[in-house]
Amino acid sequence: MGSVTSLNPRYVLLPLLLVLAATATTKANAFLPRPRIGYYGSACWNVESIVRSVVQSNFITNPANAPGILRMHFHDCFVQGCDGSVLLDGPNSERTAIPNLSLRGFNVIEEAKTQLEIACPRTVSCADILALAARDFVVLTGGPWWPVPLGRLDGRVSLASNVDLPEPTDSVEVQKQRFAAKNLNTQDLVVLAAGHTIGTVGCGVFRDRFFNYNNTGSPDPTINPSFIPQIQSQCPLNGNPATRVALDTGSEGQFDTSYLNNLRFGRGVLESDQVLWNNPETRPIVERLLGIRFPFLLFGPEFARSMYKMSLIQVKTGLDGEIRRVCSAVNP
Structure with missing residues (x-):
């Protein structure tokens, strides 16, 4: 930088x-x-x-x-x-x-x-x-x-x-409704969510997703299995809920597309973020921002437009x- x-x-x-x-x-x-x-x-x-x-x-x-x-x-x-x-x-x-x-x-x-x-x-x-x-x-x-x-x-x-405000467990449909109420469209939703490329989040906000998703006794099956132990070690089940971890693992201080790439590989920390890759309407937008689907979207200019x-x-x-x-x- x-x-x-x-x-x-x-x-x-x-x-x-x-x-x-x-x-x-x-x-x-x-x-x-x-x-x-x-x-x-x-x-x-x-x-x-x-x-x-x-x-x-x-x-x-x-x-x-x-x-x-x-x-x-x-x-x-x-x-x-x-x-x-x-x-x-x-x-x-x-x-x-x-x-x-x-x-x-x-x-x-x-x-x-x-x-x-x-x-x-x-x-x-x-x-x-x-x-x-x-x-x-x-x-x-x-x-x-x-x-x-x-x-x-x-x-x-x-x-x-x-x-x-939008919740960390919101589905894509709920997120779309929240953003539409503010005259923001689905692309704005994805682009603004990608503001999570910088920053951290408290363990108490999302920890259940990595230990007891929807009271199943197991992690969310959409999480990449190799990512689970990493987050579980940072946010142990009985640990301090205020402990903070990166929203964009490995690049929390730099504005880039690493956050979007993490979603691609099932490494989204928040459920409301990961569903953007799993949903058939929002996934193409993520792919365009990553340059793997045409026509491409440049993340920087699109983020500026949505902001x-x-x-x-x-x-x-x-x-x-x-x-x-x-x-x-x-x-x-």
Whole structure:
């Protein structure tokens, strides 16, 4: 991986039609400003460089911030849209929901917000900072760059009861339904799931699959038999459920197609990941991303395209939100 002192765009291949489609307004909200490239202009001309600098320093300190912030962005967008609601702290907030208890990197977003409040007071939303940080962390792991439309507002509501995220045991059909509800298609599902090319997962999330799948007393038969002892040794039956293992065995710190190749050979850690190879609808997409089925899909550009789409889920504008002074609390 190259130097972390600069983020050179590597995959700026998003077609114009995508940009136009993703930023189109609905008739009901046509009068409201929508997120767009260069939204802040002279009001905060250096917003991206400030966020980038914070991301770089925190990546050097702790590379695990990369998958942490990417996951946080996903969890934010899939609950009430990309409005920074996952950043709000307090009793019964989204952060207290079980799927969010292991989120990391909140300090990175607050650090960027602090610097932006000095440079551009009350101008840049926490939701925009999170979207930019997720992109910049992906780049530092060797992944693609993509243009991030800006202009989201921060939500004022954050409730644990609203958190309904994809589960590690979801079938392809259930995953498709969850993604379709966010206007994301089946290809987006596969491509975004492949974000698991970086990061780790706690043993308690998936351990039963390797020991007692569906109460059968045996591992999931779709797992490659040679992979079972490796994971069982990392996550013993009576071990600490918080112990973390790589989602992409052997390449958890590098953005690449290793995760997809692991699915091909039955080495997916999560059931919801492995079924993407076993299902007749999603398997061809994985094969195209791996370059073993024509027409080929380039993983980097496709991931950038799907992240662009995801970052615009149910964005808040106009009177729907605010620009928070701190990311962990609504404005007084």
